[in-house]
Amino acid sequence: MTEDHSPPCAPIAGNTGSGRPLTVADVLALPVLAAGRPRVVAGAARLDRPVRWVHITELTDPASFLKGGELVLTTGMPLPEEPGRVRRYVDELADIGAAALVIELVRRYHRPPEALVRACRARDLPLVTLARDVNFLEVTQVVHTLVLGNQTEAMHRTQRIHEAFTALTLRGAGPEDAVRAAAEMSGHTVVLENLVHRAMFCEPSGGTVEDALTDWEERSRATPTGDSTAVRGPGGWLVAPVAFQGERWGRVVMLPAPGARPFGPEDVTVLERTAMSLTIARLVHATTWERGAHRGALRDIAGQRHRSAGEARARAAALGLPTEDCRYLAVLVDSRGEADGEALEALLSEELTAAGIPALTGELAPGRVAGLLALRPDRAPWRAAVERLARAALHVRPHAVVSVGCEVTELPEAARSFREAARVAEAVLPAPATAATAGIQRATPDKSFHELADIGLRQLLYALRGDTRIQDYAERTLGRIADHDSRHHTDLLTTLRLYLDAAGNKTVAARRGGLSRQTLYQRLHSVERLLGCDLESGERRSELHVALMAYDVLRLP
Template structure:
């Protein structure tokens, strides 16, 4: 629920017992009864507008009304021009029905005209309404104070832009969006809405909402917008949305100024948005990470971890960041770097994003974790994925030869990007330090994962460690106690696929010595080296041992 309390309206005032006792009847302006009442004014003057400031509920017995139609029109015009909320006339003393000239004039100017058929104590009406108004004003001051205190606290503790936008949405009860100068939605905090409703077609809708130099309601959807800038340099703007977009509204680019329309945003909403813009300015000054980079990082993490509420929300958010989501294929790429913090990734992150822009390949680029960059490529239907990935890999390796670039598989739906990221992560986890790359390729892919790389990925699994020890532990212990090298002989034999002659040559041993050692191995391990299955088990265990020892 937002902080803004509803103002007292003409309809609210007429429903009060003190006025309801006069049996009010709305003669004109039925659709305007939601106008806010800012004060009550009792008048018996022919020119009451000179004492008004706008928003008043004007009470009269009708005694001062001119006799002629021209004078009545002038009287109503003055009230309408000053912005009076409504005219209430008592039909007890001078009139018993409203004059036709008055009805016509009020209807022409859209001024609500209300008649009272019974006597009402106008002073009592004034006291009751003013008490309510002043009470509302006091509450509004308290709410405004809470807004200022909340944003001051956010600023003092150095809140991130996401926290600021989230606080604005919670305080106002409206969806709040931060966008950059090219109308990309960087942060969206929905309230009573979905990301899909808030961001679908964002750039087109945003461009239809004209810029402004101060907080104002703009555009066909009546957004409340405020610029975010510092010392004359504009960085973007923050927008507060009424709700899901609809086909209704004024022409694109026009301001909504229909006085008969419901009040979209209250004063507290304006205060919230102004403080939001100020807090975002300070956040940008104190946090080194650019908004766009933070937005890409957040979107990538949500996609990689399936944190979006729905596939539609994911597509709307990605599209609002400039990533094509229709008729595209998607591919996840991970760049693993010897970095300790996300800030260490800032330079390669910038380099890779620039390389993709140069190649005209739409993508999201951002740090997923310390030492790991994530990239999601959006590829046109006929565009092969290997050339842009090769280009990315070369750039990453030129920056740091220790970088490891891994690739998942293509997906056709953005909501399946998590699978591509998981596959790329599996490839990265299965890549040993200094892993040899296939000739003519600078990145690793799923097809590269063989037995050794699979075991390397699972090296921290206690079951792998236990398996290697159960299969080979007795042989290793024997070599350690007796100074023998039976484990090496077993390795040569298995690598030679059971060919004893090749094993003898590789070990620099005679065939008879190899036979003796193999019999000793069979005895110690209680196995049959003529069994293909048992040899496979030993070969897996030996490979796991090498991986665990870092060979």
């Protein structure tokens, strides 16, 4: 006979302490059994079977007294001689689900019977021999104490799981909170997806978002969904449906970690409570999973908060955004103080879907909604689509500013497009009353959105109006004229503006201002006296022109 010398697991103290049930390997490592010099001669690969109880027996049909999960201890005295009856003895133990058979080689046998070894190997039932006498009653007492202790501990842990999710629900936590709590409690990566296999929220544990979400849709479609929580699919995912009153909204998935323990009852409890919390969150929160997921992904892309370029691509792809052979463009709609970003989010999403442009849409900040467009080389230029988008946004938000950033070729570079679009939006001057009442603020007569090429000196000064250096320059340059106009009720600033706008042509300036040439000359002389400068200097005129622009934009709202 060939013996299996596979060693048992490392010793444990008291109980497993890891939230998992006591296993055959754990029991064999206990000092009370280790003193008998246990040796595994069959079923060594199944030492991870849980031990739920210990049963001492000298019967030839012990299976009739078992319920499954028992460690069966015997001296071997009642074992039959005939191989057929030995096989039946082992078959009954295997059929009932006994954890293992332990036989003492002290009284009747000094080596395990060949028929018994063959039968246990055939049924993959762990067979353990003891070379020395062991007090079976003491084994029973120790193991039962550990089993009951584990059960009590498991009850406490389950109670804590329920309490944690109840607290989440009571404080109105969103889906991302529930997914994060599940990952923290289980130590596994948890993903929430919708019905079309878009990964809405992912909380990694012991891995990365890239590891979890790469090729997500393909892997997800290979994993079926049942009506209950169970391990499914080729990847061994623990899957729980998320539904309410028979309507399924999606599912929450717990991913196995390489080399980690199998999913246990507590993992099932965590996932089921997660599914329940998600159902409540979906009913309570007006924002859909999809909107919330797009919003979170956009903020991370715009803020470059991903750990790696691969993570950014994996997360975007899991939400349905193409990540190969396309360019990316950021579009911002700044509502200039108007609320209700969710309505704008929905509008942008609908318009982009109607245009057939894959995109992520979401509110980046209060009053600022964004879209990240994935542009295919074979599609029409983006300007027509953005113009349509801008017109739709301005129709419901007449005072809004629509801006675009630069095109980029890689998703991780999209943050640059967002930054440029934001700089453009900050530089757009407020619409004059006539444009506002017309209902649309246009960047140029033929388009309703703004881009970097539309930003001139006046817009740049407007964007920088909060800089005290700009404020100081305007006041130092023009303050004496403004003070004079205020004290003497003159209009020298207007005269200076007419002169500078006419590029120093006094005749044109007088005509535009409805002034006689003599009056214009007198006023310009007063300006030169107050400023102590010669207006015939081209450089000085340029300085004054910039100062006037700054002076004007500093008085805009």
